[in-house]
Amino acid sequence: MFYRETGQYKTDYAADMALFPIRQDRIGIALILIIAFVVIPLTMSSFTLSAVMIPVLIFSLAAIGLNLLTGYTGLISLGTAGFMGVGAYACYKFTTWFPGVNIIVLILASGFVAAAVGAVFGLPSLRIKGFYLTVATLAAQFFLSWCFVRLPWLVNYNISNAIEVPTRTILDIPVTGPNATPVTRYLVVLSIVVFMTWIASNLVRGRIGRSWMAVRDMDIAAELIGIRLYRTKLLAFAVSSYYCGVAGALMVFLWLGAAEADSFNINQSFIILFMVIIGGLGSLIGSFFGAIFIWGLPILLRSAPEFFGVSIAAATVEHIQYMVVGALIIFFLIVEPHGLARLWQIAKQKLRMWPFPY
Amino acid sequence: MLTRHLAMGIALAGFVGTAPITASAQESIYVPLLTYRTGPFAGSGLPIANGMNDYLQMLNERDGGIGGVKLTIEECETGYDTKRGVECYEQVKAKKPVVVNPYSTGITLQLIPKAAVDKIPVLSMAYGLSASAVGDEFPWIFNPPATYWDGLSMIFRYIGDKEGGLEKLKGKTIGYIFFDGGYGREPIPLLEQFAKDYGFEVKLYPVPATEMQNQSAQWLNVRRDKPAWMIMWGWGAMNPTAVREATRINYPMDKFVGIWWSGGEDDARGGGTDAKGYLTLNFNGLGTQYPALQDIQKFVLDKGKSQTPKDKFGENLYNRGVYNSVLIAEAIRNAQRITGKKVVTGDDVRRGFESLKISAARWKELGLPEFGAPIEAVSCSDHNGHHAAYMQQWDGTKWVRVSDWISPMKERVRPLLEAAAKDYVSKNQPWPKRTESCDKSS
Numbered sequence: 001m002f003y004r005e006t007g008q009y010k011t012d013y014a015a016d017m018a019l020f021p022i023r024q025d026r027i028g029i030a031l032i033l034i035i036a037f038v039v040i041p042l043t044m045s046s047f048t049l050s051a052v053m054i055p056v057l058i059f060s061l062a063a064i065g066l067n068l069l070t071g072y073t074g075l076i077s078l079g080t081a082g083f084m085g086v087g088a089y090a091c092y093k094f095t096t097w098f099p100g101v102n103i104i105v106l107i108l109a110s111g112f113v114a115a116a117v118g119a120v121f122g123l124p125s126l127r128i129k130g131f132y133l134t135v136a137t138l139a140a141q142f143f144l145s146w147c148f149v150r151l152p153w154l155v156n157y158n159i160s161n162a163i164e165v166p167t168r169t170i171l172d173i174p175v176t177g178p179n180a181t182p183v184t185r186y187l188v189v190l191s192i193v194v195f196m197t198w199i200a201s202n203l204v205r206g207r208i209g210r211s212w213m214a215v216r217d218m219d220i221a222a223e224l225i226g227i228r229l230y231r232t233k234l235l236a237f238a239v240s241s242y243y244c245g246v247a248g249a250l251m252v253f254l255w256l257g258a259a260e261a262d263s264f265n266i267n268q269s270f271i272i273l274f275m276v277i278i279g280g281l282g283s284l285i286g287s288f289f290g291a292i293f294i295w296g297l298p299i300l301l302r303s304a305p306e307f308f309g310v311s312i313a314a315a316t317v318e319h320i321q322y323m324v325v326g327a328l329i330i331f332f333l334i335v336e337p338h339g340l341a342r343l344w345q346i347a348k349q350k351l352r353m354w355p356f357p358y
Numbered sequence: 359m360l361t362r363h364l365a366m367g368i369a370l371a372g373f374v375g376t377a378p379i380t381a382s383a384q385e386s387i388y389v390p391l392l393t394y395r396t397g398p399f400a401g402s403g404l405p406i407a408n409g410m411n412d413y414l415q416m417l418n419e420r421d422g423g424i425g426g427v428k429l430t431i432e433e434c435e436t437g438y439d440t441k442r443g444v445e446c447y448e449q450v451k452a453k454k455p456v457v458v459n460p461y462s463t464g465i466t467l468q469l470i471p472k473a474a475v476d477k478i479p480v481l482s483m484a485y486g487l488s489a490s491a492v493g494d495e496f497p498w499i500f501n502p503p504a505t506y507w508d509g510l511s512m513i514f515r516y517i518g519d520k521e522g523g524l525e526k527l528k529g530k531t532i533g534y535i536f537f538d539g540g541y542g543r544e545p546i547p548l549l550e551q552f553a554k555d556y557g558f559e560v561k562l563y564p565v566p567a568t569e570m571q572n573q574s575a576q577w578l579n580v581r582r583d584k585p586a587w588m589i590m591w592g593w594g595a596m597n598p599t600a601v602r603e604a605t606r607i608n609y610p611m612d613k614f615v616g617i618w619w620s621g622g623e624d625d626a627r628g629g630g631t632d633a634k635g636y637l638t639l640n641f642n643g644l645g646t647q648y649p650a651l652q653d654i655q656k657f658v659l660d661k662g663k664s665q666t667p668k669d670k671f672g673e674n675l676y677n678r679g680v681y682n683s684v685l686i687a688e689a690i691r692n693a694q695r696i697t698g699k700k701v702v703t704g705d706d707v708r709r710g711f712e713s714l715k716i717s718a719a720r721w722k723e724l725g726l727p728e729f730g731a732p733i734e735a736v737s738c739s740d741h742n743g744h745h746a747a748y749m750q751q752w753d754g755t756k757w758v759r760v761s762d763w764i765s766p767m768k769e770r771v772r773p774l775l776e777a778a779a780k781d782y783v784s785k786n787q788p789w790p791k792r793t794e795s796c797d798k799s800s
Contacts, residue, residue, distance in 0.1 A: 051448040055441075096785070149538055149566070156785055159547065159778055160487055160540035162467045166786045178471040256444055258468040260539055262567055263440060299445070302435075313665065314435035315395030 003351040019201060036190055041183045049182035050255070052299055056291050057186075057193045058250045063275040063287035064200055065243025070273075071282035072204055073236035074216030075125055079118075079137040080244050080272040082144030085264030087114040087245025088252040089154045092163045096156055103168040103175055104188065107253060111246040117144075118241020125233045129219075141266055148261035162260045165253050176253045185254045192250065196243065201284055203239070212236055213282075244272075278329060280339025289340035293332075298325055386430045387423070387690060387701060389414060390450035392460050397437035398570065399462075399594030401624055402675060406461065407433065408666040409679020412654045415664065417687060419657035424687055425694040427701055438594070440464040447472070456693075456707040457481050457686055463541040466490075466499075473498035474790055479708040481689075483682050484509075484618060484641065488544055489778035491742030493712065496779070497794045500711045502685065502736055503641050503745035507774055508766030509617050510545040510589070512639055514552055515764050516615070516749050517587055528557040533585035535576060535592070535600060538564035542591040548774060549589075561585055570596040577603040590616040598628025601636060611635035611752075618747060622675045626752040634754040639764075641747040642681040643729040644757050646672030650725030651680070674750075674757055681730055688724075689714055696797060709797050712738050731763050738796035742775075744768045 003024055010016045020026045040053065066080050091110035095103060121140035125133050148154060155161055167177030174180040175188055203209050211232045214222035223229050252259040271294060279290025301321045305312045312320075336343050393407035394400060414431050423429050432453075434446035443465030447458060457479050460466045466486035473480045474497065482490070482501045490499035504512075518524035534549055536542030542564070553560045561583050563576040573596075580588065588609065592600055597620045604614055612635035616625075621638030629636065646655070651672060658664045659671060670676055693702040693710030702710070716724075716733040735743035746763035783789040 045452065047448045047452050051445040099787070145566075149564075158785065159489075159544055159781070160463070160467055161543050162464070162540050164467065164471065164782070164786050167788055178475040256441065256468055257471060260440065260464050260467070262464065262539060265568065313395075314393065314433040318396045318435045318437065 002354060003348055005352075019198075019205075033194070036194075037187070041186060046182040049186045052296055054182070054186055054189050054255045055251075056288075056295050057189045058247050058255055059272065059275060059291035059295050060288045061193050061196060061250065062244050062247035062272050063279060063290050064197060064284055065240045065247060066272050067276050067279075067282065067284065067287050068200065068204070068212070068243065069236050069240035070276055071280075071286075072209060072216060073212040073233065073240075075122075075233065075236060076130075076134045077137040077240070078134055078266070078269050078273065079121060079140035079144070081248075081264040081266065081268035082141040083114045083118050083241040083244040084248025084251065084268070085144055085148055085261070086117045086241070087111055087248035088163065088259060088264070089148065090114065090245065091249035091253060092156075092165075093154070095166065095168060099166075099168075102170060103253065104170065104192070107192070107246060107249045110249045111242040114245020114248070115238040115242040118244070119234050119238040122234050122237025122241075125237065126230050138266075141269055145261060145265060148264060162258055163252055164258045165256075168253075176257075178257065180254075189250055189254050192246065196246065197284060200243070204284070208232075208235065216282075274329070278332060278339055280341025283339070283341035285344065286339050286341030289344065293328075293340060294325075297328070301325070385701065386428045388430045388432070388450075388453050388455050389686060389690075390446075390453070390455045390458060391431065391433050392436050392443060392446050392450075392458065392462075392465065393433050394436050394438045394461070396435060397439065398567075399438040402594050402597070402619070402622055403438065403461070405622065405670055405673055405675035406679040406682070408664065408670070409676040409681075410459070410683045411679075412658045412664050412666060413650070413680045413683035414687065415658045416650070416654045419661070419663070420653055424690050425700055427694075436460075436462065436465060438462050438464075440468055444468050451476055451478065454704070456690060456702060456704050457711075459483070459682060459686070460486070463487075464539065467540060470496065470499055471786065476704075477708075478704045479689075479711055481682070481685060481711070483685060485541065487540075487782070488742075489775055489782050491740060491744075491775055492779035493737070493739045493741040494792055495783050495789070496741065497738075497792050498708060500736070500741045502714070502741070502743050503731065503733060504747060504766060505742055505744070505771065505775070506541075506544050506591075506617065507548045507771040508742075508744050508768075509639055509747065510548050510552075511767035511771060512747055512764045513589055513615050513617075515767070516637075516761060524552075524556045527586070529559075530586040531559045531561055531583055533561045533563060533580055533583060533588045535563040535565060535573075535580070535588060535590050537570075537592055537596055538566045541593065545591060548770070551770075558586075565592070565596055565600075570594065571599050573599050573603050577607050577609075580604075580609065581607045586613065588614045590614065590620050592616065592620045592625075597622065597625035601626055601629035601633050604636075605629040605632035612637065615639075615749075618678075621750060621757065623670075623673045623757065626757070631754045633752050636752040637749055637760070638757075639747045640674065640750045640757070640759075641730055641745070642674070642677045643726065644672070644674055644677060644750070644759070648726045648729060650729075651677075653725060654680075677729075680726075684716070684724060684726065684730075685714070685733075688716055688720075705794075708794070711741070712736065713797055744771060 005022050008023055020029055070076050087110045090113035091107055094106040094110055124136040155163055165176050167174050167179055211227045214227055215232050275290030275294045278293050280286025298321050301324055302317050391410050394403035395407055414429050418429055436443040436446050443460055447469055455478055459481050460469055463485050466482040469480050480499050484504055486501050488505035488507055490496040491501055491505055549560055565573055590600055614636055616638035618639045621640055626633050626636050689707050689710040692713055693706035696709055697706045714733055714736045718732045721727055721729055731746040744766050746765045748759055748763050749761035750757045751760040
């Protein structure tokens with residue numbers, strides 16, 4: 001009832017191919033954007049903005065990147081954090097070379113370096129599949145981590161082997177560095193994430209996305225209908241790494257403000273993979289759900305005892321949080337193996353029929 | 359802006375009914391502790407967290423806080439993870455802390471640029487960025503009593519003492535096994551400089567964070583290279599593993615020297631009785647015989663207000679935590695004295711740190727005679743002071759002090775610091791100029 005399409009006629013192809021063909025969806029997305037761009041920056045505390053909202057958005061972007069590869073093309077990768085690192089280090093090198101250039105341009109440009117590296121590590125995907133490819137991407141993760149630690153050139157021979165983010169301004173407003181306010185940083189991250197999500201959603205709906213999904217569903221059949229496997233797979237690696245690279249650059253420049261090589265370790269790769277699996281493979285909105293679930297829920301759980309006025313030792317809260325999040329992950333995967341995105345879809349389906357069940 | 363205040367006001371109004379805690383925040387000093395009782399570094403993090411907590415708790419219980427103002431002590435669990443550390447910092451920032459202790463080099467690096475903007479002093483006690491000792495460039499960061507370069511120079515003073523002069527090292531090999539990150543890499547330039555000066559060869563054995571408990575490859579190389587001395591920069595699970603591996607290859611333990619962060623009881627116990635002879639630097643006293651520690655026992659432990667296990671009380675890293683809290687408490691007391699205020703702010707405590715003096719008499723007054731070397735050289739331009747440490751040796755069951763206070767080679771370290779600070783600033787342009795004025799008393 002709430003979600004009924006009756007009466008919404010499509011009279012031309014453009015309407016039929018629109019990103020959100022249903023009116024309720026358009027209203028919904030407009031509402032979400034208004035909340036994200038206006039309400040949240042006005043009402044939320046700087047802690048919520050900088051420790052919850054910004055990381056959730058950045059992880060969503062990384063999850064979208066991995067989802068394009070794993071969810072849409074069916075190539076499992078454990079090298080996500082490595083590609084994020086490439087983006088971050090590339091952006092650091094760019095901004096030291098060109099201090100005057102707009103930092104957002106540099107962040108978007110650093111994604112191309114990650115894309116190139118990703119394509120190189122995607123080369124084995126031409127020959128191997130499944131577990132074997134997973135191991136090859138694992139090698140990428142280890143190799144890149146090794147580079148971050150062992151190549152002092154990447155950090156401009158910094159003695160502490162870390163990236164320190166300098167202040168960069170746009171129109172005299174500091175966007176990176178310690179003087180950037182959480183609101184500015186949030187809005188910049190949000191704009192980039194919304195823009196890139198829009199690109200991704202168009203990508204997966206179009207020819208490229210279709211060919212990715214064809215490769216995922218059965219590569220031999222895809223080849224038979226004329227999809228060139230090599231190009232398609234490499235493109236998936238490149239685009240996925242581009243998204244991860246931008247996410248990595250955002251992570252260091254707009255969230256953490258400094259980073260050691262350890263920020264891009266294998267754990268980070270796993271966390272992004274969990275986000276994709278919990279959120280739902282092959283779903284963009286699932287990437288957001290996954291990021292909110294994996295990053296946001298622990299913070300909520302940690303602050304819960306204090307909110308209810310119960311005093312529990314910090315370490316105990318930590319242990320409880322591990323157990324609860326772990327249990328919830330298992331619970332969700334048993335109840336809905338296709339992730340939170342599938343639950344969302346079912347909810348929409350139910351709303352469409354409400355109040356008449358099947 | 360108006361809407362934001364309005365919204366916050368409404369939110370607050372809803373809150374007041376349920377949470378009557380906000381009222382007391384006015385009359386207390388908020389001291390958050392970023393600790394880690396979980397994760398791969400918990401082994402070292404637990405005793406430190408307990409020591410820091412217990413000393414401040416004791417001040418609350420025994421003296422009613424500092425200068426009549428209670429301390430609000432709160433822990434935030436970082437798990438030694440930099441992302442979580444930044445989250446903790448954002449969380450405590452809102453409550454106006456007078457000082458933040460990141461207890462991790464990685465987290466410290468992230469907080470250094472933020473501290474000046476948020477006006478929160480960061481105490482990174484003998485860790486973090488060595489260059490931040492240059493107070494003219496880093497007015498908000500403090501790292502007394504000594505930097506890693508000081509530590510390395512003290513180790514070399516000790517080695518020189520044992521060898522009968524550092525010139526005797528010519529042609530020999532010195533191994534350096536280190537945590538492969540900012541923490542372990544920092545001393546390398548000075549080590550290489552020493553190698554050039556005294557004509558010995560340096561062998562580096564990096565241990566990545568993921569391989570802390572699996573160092574057999576590194577120690578296989580040590581066995582092959584047969585270094586005359588081994589120096590270790592380790593932390594957390596890396597330390598006991600290294601000690602165990604060293605005993606396994608029969609490395610002479612009295613030639614194996616660690617920095618102060620490698621000297622926990624649990625670290626040495628990793629090698630059992632075979633670890634006898636293992637040396638580490640230390641700058642805090644050992645044992646429970648100090649009156650202040652007796653007070654902790656009486657006012658905190660016996661009342662069940664601590665998480666400290668009975669048998670860990672007075673161990674090295676526990677006392678290190680106490681030392682850390684003494685610095686905090688003294689800086690707050692100093693700030694109260696300078697400003698005449700009771701409830702001090704972050705800026706006041708920064709001034710308190712810049713004029714921090716703990717003489718031998720003051721240590722005694724605190725109930726900690728000879729607990730640390732006198733802190734005297736901390737000033738506006740020198741936020742470290744380059745104080746002395748001593749060498750301790752594992753006798754199979756406990757640490758024993760085996761040397762007098764060793765002072766660092768300040769004349770060699772200071773130029774390195776200045777250069778590193780200049781380098782940091784030039785890479786982080788635009789870096790804010792110091793605008794904080796310097797107190798006359800400091």
